[in-house]
Amino acid sequence: MIVAEHKPLKELLALVEGFDRILMVGCKGCVSVCNAGGQKEVAILAAALRIARKRAGRPIAIEELTLDRQCEPEFIEWLEEPVKKGGCQAVVSLACSIGPQYIAEAYPTLPVLPGLNTTFMGGTVTHGVWAEYCSSCGNCGIANFGGLCPVTRCAKQLLNGPCGGSVDGFCEISPETPCVWELIYERLKNLGQLDRLEAILAPKDWSTSLSGGPRKIVREDLIL
Amino acid sequence: MSMKTNLKGILEGSGFAVLAAAPAVCGTDLSAVSDFARLLKGKVTAVFAADNPGARVSASALAVSVKLLAEGVEPVLCMTTRDRNRLALESDLLGAGALGIANVQIVNGAHPSLGSHPSAHRVYDVDAVQWIAAATRIASEKTLISGEAVSGDPSFFIGAAANPFVKTPELHLPVLKKKVAAGARFLVTAPVFDAARLATWLDNLKKSGVTCPVIATVAVLPDAATARHLARAGRGMAIPDSVIARIEKAGDKSLDEAIAVAVENIQAVKALPGIRGVAIIAPGSETAIPRVMEAI
Numbered sequence: 001m002i003v004a005e006h007k008p009l010k011e012l013l014a015l016v017e018g019f020d021r022i023l024m025v026g027c028k029g030c031v032s033v034c035n036a037g038g039q040k041e042v043a044i045l046a047a048a049l050r051i052a053r054k055r056a057g058r059p060i061a062i063e064e065l066t067l068d069r070q071c072e073p074e075f076i077e078w079l080e081e082p083v084k085k086g087g088c089q090a091v092v093s094l095a096c097s098i099g100p101q102y103i104a105e106a107y108p109t110l111p112v113l114p115g116l117n118t119t120f121m122g123g124t125v126t127h128g129v130w131a132e133y134c135s136s137c138g139n140c141g142i143a144n145f146g147g148l149c150p151v152t153r154c155a156k157q158l159l160n161g162p163c164g165g166s167v168d169g170f171c172e173i174s175p176e177t178p179c180v181w182e183l184i185y186e187r188l189k190n191l192g193q194l195d196r197l198e199a200i201l202a203p204k205d206w207s208t209s210l211s212g213g214p215r216k217i218v219r220e221d222l223i224l
Numbered sequence: 225m226s227m228k229t230n231l232k233g234i235l236e237g238s239g240f241a242v243l244a245a246a247p248a249v250c251g252t253d254l255s256a257v258s259d260f261a262r263l264l265k266g267k268v269t270a271v272f273a274a275d276n277p278g279a280r281v282s283a284s285a286l287a288v289s290v291k292l293l294a295e296g297v298e299p300v301l302c303m304t305t306r307d308r309n310r311l312a313l314e315s316d317l318l319g320a321g322a323l324g325i326a327n328v329q330i331v332n333g334a335h336p337s338l339g340s341h342p343s344a345h346r347v348y349d350v351d352a353v354q355w356i357a358a359a360t361r362i363a364s365e366k367t368l369i370s371g372e373a374v375s376g377d378p379s380f381f382i383g384a385a386a387n388p389f390v391k392t393p394e395l396h397l398p399v400l401k402k403k404v405a406a407g408a409r410f411l412v413t414a415p416v417f418d419a420a421r422l423a424t425w426l427d428n429l430k431k432s433g434v435t436c437p438v439i440a441t442v443a444v445l446p447d448a449a450t451a452r453h454l455a456r457a458g459r460g461m462a463i464p465d466s467v468i469a470r471i472e473k474a475g476d477k478s479l480d481e482a483i484a485v486a487v488e489n490i491q492a493v494k495a496l497p498g499i500r501g502v503a504i505i506a507p508g509s510e511t512a513i514p515r516v517m518e519a520i
Contacts (some may be wrong), residue, residue, distance in 0.1 A: 073320045155335050155344065156306070160353035163332045164387030164414055168491035173337045185395045197398040199359060200406055203310060203369055 001123065002036060003130045004116040007044065013052055014031060015113045016060065016092065023088040023202040024049075024115065025079065025103070026066035027095035034130055037116055039066040045094065063088065067180030070099030083107065085212030143180050144196060146187025147197065150203070155182035159201045219224035228321070229326050230298045231270045232381040234501070235410050235437040240494070241269040242520055243300065243439060243502030244291065247510045248274050248282035254291050258318035260510050261295035267517060268289035270298040270327055273502065274309060279339020286316060289325045289375035300383070301325050303359075309349035310369050321378040329412060329426070330356050331385040353402045356382055358475025360407025386438070388425035397432045404436050409434060413501055415443035417463050417485075419492035426498040436466055440493040444478035444516060445482045448472035483512055487519040494520065 007015075016022055024046045028071035045060040053060040067075045070093060082088070090111040094099040096118040104112045106155030120132035131208045135152040141159075142149050151157045155173045165172025169182045188194050206212065244264055247256045268482045273288035280290075289299035302321050303313060304446065320328065328399045332352045336344040350358065350369075351396045358369045384403040400411065411434075416422050422440065431439070445451040445463070448471045455463040467485055474481035487505065493499050502520065506511050 010261070026342040047505050079402065122380075155337075156332055156351070158332065158348070158349045160402055162390075162395060163352075164385060164396070165334065165392065166396075167391065168391055173335050175344065181395060194412070197395075198401065200353055200402050203354045 001033055002118060003034045003132075004031045004096050004118045005034075005120045006036060006041070007115060007117055008050065009048055011114060012045070012049060012092070013211070016049065016090065017062065018052075018091045019111075020058070020069055021061045021086070021088050022092055023063045023079070023082055023086060024067065025070065025091045025094065025099070026064075027070045027093075027099055028066055028067045029071065030114060032066075035128075039064075040065055042094055047104050053206070057193045065114075067095075070102055072094035073102065073106070076102050079103065079106070083110065113216075115119070137204070137206070138207070138212075139205060141201075144199075145184045145202065146191055146193065146196075148180055148184050148187060150180050150184065153183075159204060161197060229270070229381050231300065232409070236268055240451065240520075241382060241437075241439060242267070242517065243270050243272060243279075243501060243503040243511050244268050244510075244517075245272040245274060245451075245503065245505040245507075246288055248277050248280070248507070249288075250280070251280050252283065254283055254288065256286050256477045256510075257291045260296055260367055261292050261297040261509065263514060265295060265297050267514065268297070268299050269501065271330065272300045272302055272505075275302040275304045275340070277327065279306065279334040279341070281340055281520075286320060286323070286325075287488065289320065290323060293324060298327065299325055300327040300329050302329045302331065303355070304331050305348055305350050305352055305355050306333035306336065309310075310345055311356060313350070314358070314362065314368050316375075317362060317380070318374060320379070321376065323442070326379055327381050327383070328359060329383040329385070330359065330476040344373075352384060353399065353406050356384055356403055356408050357406035364407075376494075376513055379409075382408050383412055383439075384412040385414070386429075387414040388416070388422050389414060393428050397428060400429065400434055401432060404434050409436055410439055410500070412439045413441050415441045415463075415505065416489055416493055417462070418487065421462070422499075423496050426496055430498065432498060438498050439501040439503050440496075440499050441503045441505060442486050442489045442493065442516070443479075444479075444486045444504070444509055444512055445471055446506075447478050447482075448506045455467065474512050479509055479512060482509075483515050486516045490516065490519045 024042050026037050026042035027115050042064050046064050069075050091218045092113045094115040100114045121134045122130050122132040125131050138149045155171050166179040171177040171179050246260050273285040283303050289301045292299040307491050314348040317487050330352050337348050363380050366374050404499050444496045454461045470480045471481050504516050506512050
């Protein structure tokens with residue numbers, strides 16, 4: 001899933017400065033699962049903004065709405081009524097950054113503000129802890145690495161083994177970041193594939209990643 | 225044509241190489257590099273021109289190499305894969321070849337988060353193994369990674385980094401084997417403070433089939449606080465507490481003690497089978513290097 005987290009309240013207050021009637025839109029997709037932008041978080045964040053603005057003597061009216069998803073145009077259409085009826089001056093989206101961009105495209109003259117920092121593609125480690133597992137390079141090579149991804153989980157995205165900064169199983173950037181190459185080694189050992197460590201992997205083709213420019217998939221068989 | 229360098233001659237022969245690292249200058253006045261070159265001219269095999277060492281910005285390794293050449297000292301151009309993509313690396317290597325620089329030390333480099341620009345975008349388009357292979361191919365096949373032909377007659381003598389003090393040699397030795405298979409002709413170790421551990425590693429290296437010459441790095445630690453920081457920072461520096469304590473106890477004579485430590489380390493490593501040279505680094509105290517060299 002896409003993992004995100006709230007922007008700090010101070011930053012959000014600065015973003016909505018100058019507006020006194022806004023719509024805050026949550027998303028029931030990934031950001032709801034990671035407790036950043038679902039219905040509950042919309043309610044909490046809207047309340048926090050209202051309280052802060054009231055204390056500052058500049059009250060703000062915030063209408064709340066949570067869409068099934070913000071990364072589908074048909075769900076964005078659901079904003080039509082609250083945007084028009086409520087007369088909101090701006091929309092704060094609590095989706096990953098796809099949401100505010102879809103809303104911006106649908107409402108060319110309406111300011112759209114991101115309420116979240118979209119952080120990474122990852123998964124739950126334990127309750128309240130998420131970690132990054134994929135950088136969407138567009139050309140998955142994890143079969144070479146026992147099913148683990150050094151492109152994402154090695155701070156230097158090394159494809160031919162660990163660097164000398166790997167100490168006691170942890171990365172040189174932090175004693176809390178496991179060296180993925182240690183994990184890859186264990187996996188390959190368990191799989192009887194340690195010989196994979198001997199192969200020199202050629203420079204990766206990054207043209208399928210964001211380096212090649214914004215990407216798009218067209219599935220002719222699905223186009224109506 | 226194969227470019228002959230002092231370093232290549234010694235390592236392919238039976239001599240013992242003595243290298244030192246030039247001062248890293250964050251600025252445009254490279255007179256410290258020229259002074260350093262004059263200090264060591266005729267006394268060292270070659271001098272390393274570091275590439276933003278420790279992920280801290282300094283005048284480019286290429287510029288420092290040119291300064292060294294101008295003073296009649298053979299440079300070793302360091303190249304990290306951290307800051308430049310394959311286009312920039314290839315471009316700089318061709319430029320180095322054009323300027324008569326043939327010794328090249330290829331490393332991944334410290335992560336930017338450890339240096340002076342922690343908010344920088346890291347590159348690592350290619351890793352050290354891949355860049356060693358590509359740089360080797362530029363000389364041997366006269367082609368870039370893209371397959372595009374290069375003109376002229378490039379010739380490089382390529383080295384790689386090795387950390388003998390990692391706790392999982394079974395994971396790290398295959399990387400060294402790959403570096404050598406890719407074209408590295410010498411290995412330069414992380415700073416050595418424990419010759420016994422180095423000896424064990426050399427033995428493992430030999431058993432794994434890696435036979436290329438090894439140059440042991442010996443450091444003159446600037447002071448106890450820096451030593452403690454380096455030991456803690458997780459940069460693969462294995463500095464024993466006893467060494468830090470010695471330097472700390474020396475008080476205002478800490479540099480003398482750090483030199484004494486370096487001298488002892490050189491004496492301990494130079495007798496080890498497989499060690500074909502030493503590289504002396506003394507960040508911030510480069511003028512102390514001749515005193516350390518007296519031990520060789």
